[in-house]
Amino acid sequence: MNTNPLSATFRLGFLGAGQLARMSGLQAFRYGIQIGVFSDRDENEPVQFMTPHSQTGSFDSVDDLTAFAESCDVLTLENEFINSEILKQAQEDSGTPIFPAPDSFALIENKLIEKQTFEDAGIPVTPYALIKDEDHLKKFGDEHGWPYLLKSSKGGYDGYGNETVRDINEAIVAFENLGGNSDRDIVAEAFVDFTHELAVQVARNETGHVVYPCCETVQEDHICVAVKSPAPVDKTVQEKAQELALQATEAIDGKGIFAYEFFLTPDGELLLNESAPRPHNSGHYTIEGCVTSQFENHVRAVMGLPLGSTKLRKPAVAMINLLGTDRRDAQVDHALEALAASDGHLHVYGKLDSKVGRKMSHYTLLGDDMEQIYAKAQKVTKGIRI
Template sequence: MNKNPLSANFKMGFLGAGQLARMSGLQAFRYGIQVGVFSDRNENEPVQFMTPHSTTGSYDSVDDLAKFAKLCDVLTLENEFIDSAVLRKAQEQSGTNIFPAPDSFAKIENKLIEKRTFENAGIPVTPYKLVKTVTDLKEFGQNYGWPYVLKSSKGGYDGYGNETIQNLEEAKKAFNDLGGHDNHDIVAEAFVDFTHELAVQVARNETGHVVYPCCETVQENHICVAVKSPAPVATSIQQKAQELAVKATEAIDGKGIFAYEFFLTKEGNLLLNESAPRPHNSGHYTIEGCVTSQFENHVRAVMGLPLGSSELRAPAVAMINLLGTDERDTQVDNALEALTASDGHLHVYGKLDSRPGRKMAHYTLLGNDMESTYKKAQSLTDGIRI
């Protein structure tokens, strides 16, 4: 890196312009640097209100990405809806480093490659198979039982791109709906009988790594609706999840911030379900809940700076995702009670349009006891409409 990363002329570029880039961008601004953003959408996105350095183009275009990269001193990812080969060519053409590096990203860029990478590294993963035919769909159900989950290998999020199927007829329909007949890779995953869904974030660069507390994610309809940190599971389980998360990051030689989601089975085993080469919804609680948030360590990691402490600031931290309740221009109603709570923190993402189920904001509450803190956070946010 030629330019001092703490120079006022240093520019960090984000590939993606949603709330994750917005929250990382806010931390970048704390260091007095500039922020650039690349979006593939015509409408204004959350980061684009924050910086004049905004570019619109296609994630499939090496020329578009390279042109943007030349305007920046370093690039990083907000999403994984991009191809590693395109990233690699854009990096070569522009001379601007991208983190996570294209070679690291290539090892987890879709769900099939991801499973194989971690499996080869000796990390337990959810049983899976690439399915191409009706026979494959039938045999997976016979071998692993019904129901099971079908996932689009690339591009799924927040309930999109995956379906839980109960029988062969549902499997055939889901396979078609997910693009299986359009040459999209579809992965079948066994339905894991779990007690908790857990998550761990890891920040890593040439200065070392930090691992965040193991938290629990509460899911409804494939969408994370809340997070509890630390997770209400045995300390030994928390530590094992952290160890596996670090091992997974090392397996891809990752530089940046990474998130890992695990299933804790009824037998007490951990299975790595999915990873993300970026900040993650499960780590939003770290903004107020930890000494250094996932977003600040994202910026530090990419800039090659020493990483900050991931230690919790309170014995219990609860985060509630605030989903859209109405289809309308975005406005937050009935939030006054939540704003008056001691150590309660509201974050609104700046999306212009709300719709039911869309992630629009989150609320974090710090306390001394997880059960009471979580219940209070639920109560404070129950009446909020967006």
């Protein structure tokens, strides 16, 4: 076991092998350390091309996770498809610390507990209720109006595990589809009228904390298609979102990097919508857009190092998600205009297979004027096929 994380034999282990682990791993390498990766898939995943230390196993197996943890000096998560109890046991059995800590993760892994945790900390959240049966479904619609959202309390992301229900009949079907009749907790969430969807990342460890600028996430069908930083909203709103994000991180004693998504209502209220105990798509722009990226502060946070400045490098930063356009072997076509644009930065995740809508790549453009660079970023990426 290494006591100084800045050692050439120090190994940071990632639970999950996707683009978030990949981009974090690139920062880990910058510090001269090694990375390990644990995946539950046999196929070659983005991070497996980046290290000789790759293990496969089940996220449900304490033994598998413990064996992996024993080969690393510290572990971190890149997704939430894991149970905090299993994580805790693997931490105890291996003696390898895990950040965010299983106890922190336990407070947000379940959507119901997450809402209660943040509500208890005085953070406004979207109206919600635990749904157990048809009566609950009906009552929530009567109180908060139709349509509303039904969410599985665990495992949802990017619209998966969520269903919009317009009436009681749709609600009954969705409840069944989401597993409400088996052991799964289903949470109803009111649709909130909003002018903007905002996001803030926070890095925190025992040395202190840093808060990223408040950015806007532009969504289509519950998928983030673009990010603008800073968000085109009042400075006071930006600061309030940053304050709430820090408060939320403190409420779970979070150590690592965290992302928070907010709705900004027409009357200027901020409601916390989602949290993520890991690097987040809304923070990809920070790689070039901020002095220290979310990935670098993620690595610093879990290594116990001092955190770096989150200042924007330019007045306006736009990020465009480049989703799969075709089902084929992954390759990026027609990206030359995007590559040639001054201060335009292309990131490709190294996934072998492209599928329509799959997160394959992103593009960041820095400039002085948001309207201008957002329009330009859209223009130069429009023809890209992946």
